[in-house]
Amino acid sequence: MTLGSGQVFRWKSRGAKRFCGVLGRSVFFLQQNLLLLHAQADLPADELRLRVQYFLRSGEDWPGLWKSVDVDPRIHAALSATRGLRILKQDPWESLASFIASSNNNIVRIEGMIDRLCRAFGAAIPHRGEIHFAFPRPESLSQLHPDALRRIGFGYRAPYLVEAARQVDSGEIPLQAIARMPYAQARETLLKVEGVGDKVVDCVLLFGFGHFEAFPVDVWVSRIMRKLYFRNRKVPDRKVRTFARRHFGPRCGLAQQALFHAARCELLEPNLPGVHGASMDG
DNA sequence: CGCCAGGTGCTGA
């Protein structure tokens, strides 16, 4: 559920509860068997375990984290429907580049764009007879003409991504330093990147930098929040964000991901408890 | 054809 919840765009299902993806320069296979997770990669066993635990944030107290945002019956329904979900620890550059590509776009096409980006400009990684690809480094993408990205379907986002790569490569956008900044300052800094607005920046801060107070408001979250908390009235994204931060508290980002996944996969319908309570009227 | 998708930048009230 976590790997398919729109946080990451290039982990591929390879059978029942089995996924394949690339972390850094290594190909990983993850297979879930009930409460056990089997991980495979061409790495020493101890390093393999550490890398997977880091990516999955296995050191966190997940039951405690989810409990901290379980503040009312409506979010409780979403949390129940997404039990086991986690917030991943993504590479900051990959999350920044990926979510620049995500704007006004759908997940299937985002996945295709990122896949073509990695095939064209990422380092090849041979693995058991197959060729996988690393995510392209900023210094590679910064050299491109935007047309090279337009040709693989990036559309009007092409110059945004090239420019972002240049800003990261030059140190103008210092990801290393941003990782040590508090949420508000990191947000302000990343917003200077063209193509990064109020929603994308919160995705990057939540999935790439571990700021659980980020609450990305996309069309799905906007809809479900309107339904659950605003009597179905249209509400500016900014208001949804500030309400969520106040209502769910400093881990509101977790509530956001549960709501996003539940809404997108229709896990709450029917009989969704709204502001008027559950009702069966048609 | 029109609408939608993990929106953003720009413009004008």
Add this chain to the structure above:
DNA sequence: TCAGCACATGGC
């Protein structure tokens, strides 16, 4: 601050 609009692309 807010709404309205253009913006590439592909699926339906």
